[in-house]
Amino acid sequence: MPTTVNCPTCERLVEWSNASPHRPFCSRRCKLIDLGEWFEESHRIAGDPALDEDGMPLAPARAPHGD
Ligand SMILES: [Zn+2]
Numbered sequence: 001m002p003t004t005v006n007c008p009t010c011e012r013l014v015e016w017s018n019a020s021p022h023r024p025f026c027s028r029r030c031k032l033i034d035l036g037e038w039f040e041e042s043h044r045i046a047g048d049p050a051l052d053e054d055g056m057p058l059a060p061a062r063a064p065h066g067d
Contacts, residue, residue, distance in 0.1 A: 009033050 003016040009030035025031040
């Protein structure tokens with residue numbers, strides 16, 4: 001009988017074997033959700049949107065054409 005663990009995210013039973021590459025999570029999605037929890041929190045504090053404004057110049061990088 002294979003060893004099973006509970007997915008930390010959704011608590012589904014996960015077989016502890018090569019059949020479950022994302023163990024102890026049941027799926028990649030659950031793994032990302034678990035990682036995303038702390039990631040999102042630190043992201044909110046950092047105030048990322050400011051970066052977006054700065055990194056979004058609409059003018060394409062083209063050389064001025066004579067003058
Ligand atoms: Zn899960």
